[in-house]
Amino acid sequence: MNIENTQSQMRKGILEFCILSIIRRGEAYPSDIVDEMRAANLQILEGTLYPLLTRLKNADMLTYRWVESNSGPPRKYFSLTEKGNTFYQELEATWKELANGVKALTSRQDSLPNSPEQPITN
Amino acid sequence: MKKVININFQGRVIPIEETAYELLKQYTESLRIYFANEDGRNEILNDIESRIAELFSDRLKKGATCITDDDVNAIIANMGRPEDFEAADADLGSQPQSAYSAQSSQQNNSSSQTGQSTVPPQGFYRRGRFSRNADDKIIGGVCSGLANYLGLDPAIMRIVFVLLFGALFWIYILLWIIVPSESMTSNITKRLYRNPDDKVIAGVCGGLASYFDIQAWIPRLIFALPIVLGIVGGSFNAMFWDWDWSFGPRIISSGLGSTLFIVYVVLWIAVPYASTAAQKLEMKGERIDLNSIRDTVKEDLQGFKSRAQNWGNEVKQTAQQYGSQGMQYGAEFGRSAGNARSGVGNVIGIIFKAFFLFIAAIIALALFGVLMGILFGGMAVFPIKDFFLEGFWQNAFAWLSLLLFLGVPIIALITWLVRRIMGVRSQNRYLGYTFSSLWFIGLLCTIFLFSAFFRNFKNRAGVEEQIAITQPANNKLYIESVGATTHYYSDDAFFDWDGDAPFYGLSHDSVMMKNVRVNVVKSKDSLYHLYSVRFSRSNTNSKAKELAQRINFPVTQKDSLIELPRGFAITSKDKFRNQQVMIVVEVPIGKKIQLDRSLEEFDWFNINANRRRGFNVEWDNDDWGNSLGWTSNVEYVMTRDGLTRTNDLDPVELKEGRFKFKIKDNGVQIEGEGTINTDSTQFKKHKGKTKPADEKEDETVSLRPHSGSVSTDVSPLLMLSSYL
Numbered sequence: 001m002n003i004e005n006t007q008s009q010m011r012k013g014i015l016e017f018c019i020l021s022i023i024r025r026g027e028a029y030p031s032d033i034v035d036e037m038r039a040a041n042l043q044i045l046e047g048t049l050y051p052l053l054t055r056l057k058n059a060d061m062l063t064y065r066w067v068e069s070n071s072g073p074p075r076k077y078f079s080l081t082e083k084g085n086t087f088y089q090e091l092e093a094t095w096k097e098l099a100n101g102v103k104a105l106t107s108r109q110d111s112l113p114n115s116p117e118q119p120i121t122n
Numbered sequence: 123m124k125k126v127i128n129i130n131f132q133g134r135v136i137p138i139e140e141t142a143y144e145l146l147k148q149y150t151e152s153l154r155i156y157f158a159n160e161d162g163r164n165e166i167l168n169d170i171e172s173r174i175a176e177l178f179s180d181r182l183k184k185g186a187t188c189i190t191d192d193d194v195n196a197i198i199a200n201m202g203r204p205e206d207f208e209a210a211d212a213d214l215g216s217q218p219q220s221a222y223s224a225q226s227s228q229q230n231n232s233s234s235q236t237g238q239s240t241v242p243p244q245g246f247y248r249r250g251r252f253s254r255n256a257d258d259k260i261i262g263g264v265c266s267g268l269a270n271y272l273g274l275d276p277a278i279m280r281i282v283f284v285l286l287f288g289a290l291f292w293i294y295i296l297l298w299i300i301v302p303s304e305s306m307t308s309n310i311t312k313r314l315y316r317n318p319d320d321k322v323i324a325g326v327c328g329g330l331a332s333y334f335d336i337q338a339w340i341p342r343l344i345f346a347l348p349i350v351l352g353i354v355g356g357s358f359n360a361m362f363w364d365w366d367w368s369f370g371p372r373i374i375s376s377g378l379g380s381t382l383f384i385v386y387v388v389l390w391i392a393v394p395y396a397s398t399a400a401q402k403l404e405m406k407g408e409r410i411d412l413n414s415i416r417d418t419v420k421e422d423l424q425g426f427k428s429r430a431q432n433w434g435n436e437v438k439q440t441a442q443q444y445g446s447q448g449m450q451y452g453a454e455f456g457r458s459a460g461n462a463r464s465g466v467g468n469v470i471g472i473i474f475k476a477f478f479l480f481i482a483a484i485i486a487l488a489l490f491g492v493l494m495g496i497l498f499g500g501m502a503v504f505p506i507k508d509f510f511l512e513g514f515w516q517n518a519f520a521w522l523s524l525l526l527f528l529g530v531p532i533i534a535l536i537t538w539l540v541r542r543i544m545g546v547r548s549q550n551r552y553l554g555y556t557f558s559s560l561w562f563i564g565l566l567c568t569i570f571l572f573s574a575f576f577r578n579f580k581n582r583a584g585v586e587e588q589i590a591i592t593q594p595a596n597n598k599l600y601i602e603s604v605g606a607t608t609h610y611y612s613d614d615a616f617f618d619w620d621g622d623a624p625f626y627g628l629s630h631d632s633v634m635m636k637n638v639r640v641n642v643v644k645s646k647d648s649l650y651h652l653y654s655v656r657f658s659r660s661n662t663n664s665k666a667k668e669l670a671q672r673i674n675f676p677v678t679q680k681d682s683l684i685e686l687p688r689g690f691a692i693t694s695k696d697k698f699r700n701q702q703v704m705i706v707v708e709v710p711i712g713k714k715i716q717l718d719r720s721l722e723e724f725d726w727f728n729i730n731a732n733r734r735r736g737f738n739v740e741w742d743n744d745d746w747g748n749s750l751g752w753t754s755n756v757e758y759v760m761t762r763d764g765l766t767r768t769n770d771l772d773p774v775e776l777k778e779g780r781f782k783f784k785i786k787d788n789g790v791q792i793e794g795e796g797t798i799n800t801d802s803t804q805f806k807k808h809k810g811k812t813k814p815a816d817e818k819e820d821e822t823v824s825l826r827p828h829s830g831s832v833s834t835d836v837s838p839l840l841m842l843s844s845y846l
Contacts (some may be wrong), residue, residue, distance in 0.1 A: 031173065045202030047153070050169045063695040071183060072176035073132050076169065 011042070017095055018042060019052065021079065023062065027077040053078060061087055068073040127190045132175035137188040142242045145176075145194045150204070156204035158319055183371045220557065237364035254303040257341070261479060262298040275313055283307060315396035315405040316389075323785040324390040332405050345382050387533060391553065392411060392540035493532050509633060517750065519571040527565025530557055579700060579729050580657045583666035589652040594682030599650055601707065602718030605688035638675075638703045638724040641717055642752055642765055645708035649727040652677065659729065672696055675703045688723065700729040709760040714768070822837040 022028055022036050032050050047093050056062045061084035064076045080088065125140045138146070153170060157163045177197050178189055186193070255266035257275075265279040272279075283290050320338055327345060331338035396405045419771030511517050534557045645651055654677060660667035673692070678685045684707075692701055711714045752758060757768045 031168070032362060045206055046200055047171065047202035048207050050173075051157065051160060051162075051166045054166050054169070056161075069176070072179040073172045074136065075172075075176070112845055 006076065014046070014095070015048075015052065016056065017088075017091045019049070019056070020061070020084065020091065023078050024082050024085070025087055027079045029075050029077055056084070062086070124190075124327060127795050131178065132172045134175055134179060136175070136178050136182070137177075137407065139190050142189050142191045142194045145191060145198070149194070149198050149460040156207065174201070176243065181720075193609050206603065208532065215565065245657060252301060253406075254298070262294070263303060264294055264301065265763055267301065268297075277314065280439050289625045291480070292491070295473065298514050299472055314393055315402070317405060318395055318397065319402075324386075325395065326386055326389045326393065326539050328387075329393060329396070331493070345386055381590060384533070388536045388540055391533070391537045412663050490532075491627040493528070493535065496780070497529050501550045509698040511571075512578075512697055516571065516574045519567045519574065521572050522567035523564055527568045528564070530561045530564060533557075534561075577661045578697070580661050580698075581663045581666050582657060582659045583670055584655050584657045584661050585667060586653060586655045587669045589654055591650060591652050591679050593650055593682065596682060597712075598714040598716065599682055599684060599707070599715050600723065601686065601705075602682045602717065603723065605667060605689050632687045632691050632693045633698065633700060634691050634722050635698075637701060638686070639723070639726040640686070640705045640717060640721055640757070641715070641758075642707045642709055642728070644709040644760055644762075644764060648710045649708075650710065651708035651711070653708070654703040655706065657700075657704070659699045663766070666699065669696060669699050669701065673703060677705070686721070688719050694759075700727075702726070702728075709758075711760050711762055714757055714759050715765075716757045717752055717754050772815075 016039075018037060019033060022033050028036075030053060031046065034046050034049060053062065057078070059063065060081055062078050063079045064083050066074045066076045067077050097104055126137050127140055127143060128135050128137050129143060130136075150167070150171065153167060154163075157166055158448075160166060174197055176195070181189060181193055241577060253267050254263035266276040266325055271607040312334045315329050316325035317332055317338075318327035320331070322328075322342065328338050330341040345683040391774055394666040396402045431675075439823055511520055537553075654675060656670045656673040656675065658666045658673070660666035660669055668700040673690050675685075675687055675690045686705060690701070690703060692698060707715065752765060758765045759768050760766070
């Protein structure tokens with residue numbers, strides 16, 4: 001069991017949710033998404049973002065539009081579909097549940113009611 | 123000074139340094155491999171490339187004249203390498219980090235730490251001194267260190283050393299002693315994997331192709347050709363020589379084909395699948411050719427030259443080094459070499475250990491040889507299985523026994539060796555379970571096979587038949603066996619038996635048995651009679667009888683000469699069920715019989731398989747005189763008490779001056795033998811238990827009463843006197 005693995009599992013679980021929550025606010029360019037996430041102190045590699053976007057797009061959660069760019073090739077701007085929106089709502093509900101639950105658990109300081117009197121040392 | 127080239131990237135012309143271009147190419151290629159199994163593969167790659175192109179344009183717009191290594195490395199660091207994706211994708215602790223990813227991620231870490239400037243290109247490694255590899259070793263780490271030094275796969279080095287075991291043994295020991303051990307990170311740029319993207323059966327050939335940088339059809343052809351030829355040749359054989367039996371074993375057993383078949387299976391089991399992108403990259407790897415090896419050596423030689431210049435300095439260092447090395451060996455081999463602490467002691471320790479390994483290797487090789495011997499011996503015996511086995515199941519069991527019971531341990535052993543050499547650690551226990559259970563199935567098959575085999579010999583039945591003969595004119599019957607003395611070995615004979623084999627010849631569909639016995643008994647009337655009794659065994663009595671009736675053993679007569687065939691043939695359809703022929707000759711009292719020496723060619727043996735006695739084979743091949751009551755080429759006369767030797771001795775015996783006599787009358791039997799001294803006509807030897815009961819002239823003869831005592835009414839010793 002190593003900490004990095006657990007951390008990356010945690011991050012991976014919420015990655016899609018985070019991306020959808022950014023795109024929800026309007027048409028987004030992938031590097032903008034990366035910037036947004038980094039600004040929120042969530043590390044992501046651009047290289048992992050592209051396949052994720054493509055997967056979401058292929059699952060009809062996202063759609064995109066070509067926009068001419070003055071610095072390089074035309075850009076793909078992503079936006080949520082109807083389906084993506086409901087998907088996001090569900091994820092949000094789940095996230096709130098989880099966040100509340102985790103918060104409730106992690107914020108408690110009292111000891112467990114049924115724990116043995118002598119603390120086990122090892 | 124760097125060369126700048128223009129490339130067309132995503133529809134734009136980009137001026138880029140050549141080295142940067144190489145980096146970019148490698149990177150996109152690695153992505154291509156990583157996303158090979160992804161659905162929207164092209165789209166993803168396109169997106170990434172266009173993003174890179176955008177970043178390039180950005181860079182150029184800001185005034186850069188061209189794209190440099192640093193730019194590319196910065197972009198790559200931002201985008202992430204496949205290994206980084208993998209780390210992000212990784213399932214909990216399932217995949218061990220391969221050497222490649224370890225190395226590459228190290229590079230990436232350093233790049234993200236130091237900013238973006240000093241990332242070495244992929245495949246670059248520091249070419250250090252030649253030292254033994256402490257981290258990756260089987261014996262002393264010599265092969266691994268050498269491979270590291272030359273930039274080769276340790277597996278190749280190890281295979282070279284194993285193949286040239288004899289020649290390189292001492293070199294290995296020498297290097298082991300001289301070269302210091304050092305912990306080094308692997309710099310393998312290329313490893314043998316099975317290729318999942320280019321496979322027909324298991325990806326072995328695809329992996330080999332990418333390892334050696336050749337077209338995949340080359341190894342495929344090499345592996346497939348002997349098998350194809352085997353099948354084609356086998357069917358031709360089957361057509362023209364009607365050898366349908368050889369069709370099966372031919373494919374697998376024909377030399378090269380079988381070797382390649384085993385090699386393929388072993389590689390299949392031993393070589394890991396390139397399942398992750400990093401492994402796929404490792405599989406393609408950096409090109410290793412003679413040039414790169416030569417460069418390495420050249421570089422090092424130059425270093426050596428400069429070192430030689432301050433040689434004097436180094437002598438001192440070396441001396442010190444040796445001292446410390448000695449200590450090092452002490453730590454390393456102290457355990458195996460006992461209490462050796464000094465440098466010399468440890469050299470002895472190493473040699474000790476080396477010899478131990480040497481002997482262990484010889485034992486392992488011998489074991490391997492024995493297993494192979496059993497397997498190929500089994501294959502050699504296989505053709506004659508048709509004589510023993512009948513029906514689908516017995517044949518199936520035989521095949522399974524051969525393949526699983528004998529073949530699996532061999533494959534397992536080779537697999538273990540290859541994995542050991544390749545440095546592949548077994549990840550799953552299923553391989554072991556599979557081998558064990560296959561072997562267990564083989565064991566069961568062998569048991570079934572043997573029980574079925576023994577059941578074939580359970581019941582015995584005989585068919586008796588009288589052979590009509592005309593009575594010999596001179597009251598003496600000769601019996602001999604006739605026929606070609608040539609052994610029926612054809613060019614498809616499988617054994618080179620000596621004359622002691624219980625058959626003359628063996629070919630794929632018939633065997634010439636000589637399981638024949640001639641018994642001489644007293645006739646009830648005054649006529650000679652001849653009977654033949656043919657025996658066979660089988661699992662049921664009626665079958666045994668049927669098989670016995672199929673034995674063809676024609677007896678012919680020429681005047682007083684009875685001619686028996688040399689043997690009888692059984693075909694693979696009849697099966698070998700211990701068929702026997704017993705010829706019984708009834709001799710009337712007072713008449714003579716002589717059995718020719720040719721009858722000694724016959725061999726009689728019994729195979730027994732019943733519950734009480736188990737399976738056993740009784741051979742009756744040594745002492746004919748004892749078991750049959752007659753010796754060849756000796757004239758016998760039938761008396762009331764049985765067969766009696768007339769005093770005609772062998773001409774050979776007569777020449778030597780030996781004599782023998784035997785008198786039987788009224789329950790008293792007198793036997794004697796001795797040697798005549800031809801010079802003095804005196805008997806020299808005495809043999810017998812009692813003192814002479816009878817003396818004639820001056821000769822002394824010792825006599826031995828057989829039963830009772832010599833009584834006075836013994837009839838005159840005619841035979842003795844007639845001889846003397």
